[in-house]
Amino acid sequence: MSSVPNVTLGNGVAMPQLGFGVWQVPDDQAETAVAQALADGYRSVDTAQIYGNEEGTGRALAASGVDRGELFVTTKLWNSASETWTRDAVLREFDASLARLGLDYVDLYLVHWPRAMRDDYLTILRTFGEIAESGRARAVGTSNFHPPQLRRVVEETGVVPAVNQIELHPYLQQSELRALHAELGIATEAWSPLGQGKGLLDDAVIGRIAEKHGRTPAQVVLRWHLRIGNVVIPKSVTPSRIRENIDVFDFDLDEDDLAAFATLDRGTRFGPDPDTFDWN
Numbered sequence: 001m002s003s004v005p006n007v008t009l010g011n012g013v014a015m016p017q018l019g020f021g022v023w024q025v026p027d028d029q030a031e032t033a034v035a036q037a038l039a040d041g042y043r044s045v046d047t048a049q050i051y052g053n054e055e056g057t058g059r060a061l062a063a064s065g066v067d068r069g070e071l072f073v074t075t076k077l078w079n080s081a082s083e084t085w086t087r088d089a090v091l092r093e094f095d096a097s098l099a100r101l102g103l104d105y106v107d108l109y110l111v112h113w114p115r116a117m118r119d120d121y122l123t124i125l126r127t128f129g130e131i132a133e134s135g136r137a138r139a140v141g142t143s144n145f146h147p148p149q150l151r152r153v154v155e156e157t158g159v160v161p162a163v164n165q166i167e168l169h170p171y172l173q174q175s176e177l178r179a180l181h182a183e184l185g186i187a188t189e190a191w192s193p194l195g196q197g198k199g200l201l202d203d204a205v206i207g208r209i210a211e212k213h214g215r216t217p218a219q220v221v222l223r224w225h226l227r228i229g230n231v232v233i234p235k236s237v238t239p240s241r242i243r244e245n246i247d248v249f250d251f252d253l254d255e256d257d258l259a260a261f262a263t264l265d266r267g268t269r270f271g272p273d274p275d276t277f278d279w280n
Helices: 027-039 054-063 087-101 121-134 147-157 175-184 204-213 217-227 239-246 255-262
Strands: 006-008 014-016 044-046 072-077 108-111 140-143 163-167 187-191
Touching (some): 087 121, 121 140, 140 147, 175 187, 204 217, 217 255
Parallel strands (some): 044 072
C-alpha cells in the first residue's frame, strides 16, 4: 500500500492526512485494533479522554516497535460541566491523558466541544497555548467549533487552532467552515467521515462511483475527502476494513466524480449539533 501523505499544519508540524480513529472502541479492543492499524501502515491515531481507551491505545503504541518520531498521536480534553475549567484543571487533565497514553508528549491536543453556553473555552485555549509552548503538545486545536467560536478564539486568545475536527461527510460537506479554515490557516479534520454506517455508503451515487473505479463505497468516500483536502480518521475493529480504509492512494477521482459528490450535500448531521451540545 502507498504511504500516507502529510498535510502541513499552520505551525509547520506535519500530520498524516489519513489516520485511525478509536471512537466507541473498548479499551481492550482498542489495543488490538491500533496494533493492527500500525501493522497496516497507519501512523496517526486519534483517541480522547471520554473514549476510555487511552490506556489500550498507549499499550499498542508502545508494543508496536514503531519509532515515536514516526507516530502522530491525538487526544482530546473532555470539557464537561463536572469541572470548572480553570488553567489548573486543564493542565491536570492533560497530564492524566499523557499518563494513560504512557507518552511524554502528544502531537495534537484538542478541546472536544465548544460548549459555548458555558463560555469557558477561551480559558481552555489559552492554557492549550501554554501546553504547545512547553512542547508537550506539538500542536493544539479544537473539535466541533463553529465560525463564531473560531473567530473569537483567534481574536481573544491569539491561539490559532492547528486543526478543527468536525463532523464531515458527503451528506454534511461543511463548506462555510472549510472556507473559514482556509482563511485562518486551520486544517479541516473529518470525524465520522463514512457517515457512521447510517446509510451513506448505500447511496446510489456513491455506489456508481465505486463501481466505476472498482472500489468499495468506503474507499471512494475516503478518496473524496482526501481529494478536497480533508484529514480523515476512519474507524474499524475489523482487520479487513482497517486495511481497506488505508488502501486509497493508488486511484483518483475525476471532475465528474467530484461534481457528483457535490450534489449529495444535504446538511444532514448524524452526531450532535455543537451549538446545543452539553452532555456530561
